[in-house]
Amino acid sequence: MAGEPVNVNEFEELAREALPKMNYDYFRGGAEDQHTLRENVAAFQRITFRPRVLVDVSSIDMSTSILGYKIPAPIVIAPTGMHELAHPQGEVATARAAAASNTIMVLSFSSSRTIEEVASSSQAVRFYQLYVSKRRDIAAALVQRAERNGFKAIVLTADTQRLGRRELDIKNKMAVPPLRNLEGLISTDVDSAGGSGIEAFVAQFKDSSLNWKDIEWLRSVTNLPILIKGVLTAEDARKAVEVGVEGVIVSNHGARQLDYSPATITVLEEVVQAVKGKVPVIFDGGIRRGTDVFKALALGAKAVMVGRPVIYGLATRGEAGVVRVMQMLKDELELTMALAGCPTLKDITRRHVTTESDRLRSSL
Numbered sequence: 001m002a003g004e005p006v007n008v009n010e011f012e013e014l015a016r017e018a019l020p021k022m023n024y025d026y027f028r029g030g031a032e033d034q035h036t037l038r039e040n041v042a043a044f045q046r047i048t049f050r051p052r053v054l055v056d057v058s059s060i061d062m063s064t065s066i067l068g069y070k071i072p073a074p075i076v077i078a079p080t081g082m083h084e085l086a087h088p089q090g091e092v093a094t095a096r097a098a099a100a101s102n103t104i105m106v107l108s109f110s111s112s113r114t115i116e117e118v119a120s121s122s123q124a125v126r127f128y129q130l131y132v133s134k135r136r137d138i139a140a141a142l143v144q145r146a147e148r149n150g151f152k153a154i155v156l157t158a159d160t161q162r163l164g165r166r167e168l169d170i171k172n173k174m175a176v177p178p179l180r181n182l183e184g185l186i187s188t189d190v191d192s193a194g195g196s197g198i199e200a201f202v203a204q205f206k207d208s209s210l211n212w213k214d215i216e217w218l219r220s221v222t223n224l225p226i227l228i229k230g231v232l233t234a235e236d237a238r239k240a241v242e243v244g245v246e247g248v249i250v251s252n253h254g255a256r257q258l259d260y261s262p263a264t265i266t267v268l269e270e271v272v273q274a275v276k277g278k279v280p281v282i283f284d285g286g287i288r289r290g291t292d293v294f295k296a297l298a299l300g301a302k303a304v305m306v307g308r309p310v311i312y313g314l315a316t317r318g319e320a321g322v323v324r325v326m327q328m329l330k331d332e333l334e335l336t337m338a339l340a341g342c343p344t345l346k347d348i349t350r351r352h353v354t355t356e357s358d359r360l361r362s363s364l
């Protein structure tokens, strides 16, 4: 690609050029037919705006807060694994970029760098994403390390009882790179039987019996607030509220788990309605533009998380690339708010967007 990237999709192109195929495929890929992967992005394209004119938008305020932590824009960094496959500085660079962008970073359980390294290299507000291992003492130890190192919340990923079938990783015989945070705790030395090493790795350590009752166990090992990531239905949203978590994250894991799960933006409203404002609802999946962020906010999200865009920035330019990607999304959101007639986040309402179901209803 010639010239400076002007949007997130161009960062993806640069990342594809920069990365070995196995690494790019791991980052970019989805499960099985990759139907949901395409839909996560395509569903945003089917939502249009109902912009308002002649509103004073000479000053735009995008600031909000999550669990009491103030951020200048409602865009935070999703947990994604193995950042050293994108850049030698791995999550250290990402965390520094989070600090430079004044945003929150969710550190993945499957990080290349340790909790301690990330904590000591960045002042950013950090949350820790957890997968619960068969050996509960190990999961508890990881959570407590995060807590000791100043992480502010636990994000329990609930959609990965087993790893989704990612055929690109199978074809590439994707090996598990060093996951230093797990050294001495969880072995990454697995027999992948000629297939995906990460699939074998997850099968080996992950407790697939994890269930709603275990939130109580998690509470017993930490004082940190708990967010549940991977909620796609009203039923599960109500359960999450019932068990008393501090936040719900609408996510289909970037379409890497159950293919033919709905595009996340199409179920956000259902979850928001079920939660009834009792806890914040955060959204991820397919955000590539500021317009996408606006649409998620209009459908009730408190904030959005971005996964692949951050990796593409990291792969292309390290810390500076992540900062640039976050800035692009923020600038685009600001412009969208101005053009839609919304000077603050509170001004963004359900009436500012038309979804596919709105169109269906009005044609009945």
Ligand SMILES: Cc1cc2nc3c(=O)[nH]c(=O)nc-3n(C[C@H](O)[C@H](O)[C@H](O)COP(=O)(O)O)c2cc1C
Pocket (backbone or CB within 6 Å): 026, 027, 028, 040, 078, 079, 080, 081, 108, 109, 110, 129, 157, 229, 251, 252, 253, 254, 255, 256, 284, 285, 286, 287, 305, 306, 307, 308, 309
């Ligand atoms: C390469 C990659 C690795 C991921 N690793 C994790 C992970 O370790 N834990 C987790 O909860 N989610 C993980 N996710 C899912 C993200 O947190 C997030 O839900 C998803 O990337 C959002 O979609 P987007 O990539 O379209 O922004 C991963 C996603 C990608 C693309």
Ligand SMILES: CC(C)CC(=O)C(=O)O
Pocket (backbone or CB within 6 Å): 081, 110, 160, 163, 198, 202, 253, 256
């Ligand atoms: C090692 C994996 C479990 C990380 C992950 O969640 C993912 O690749 O989507």
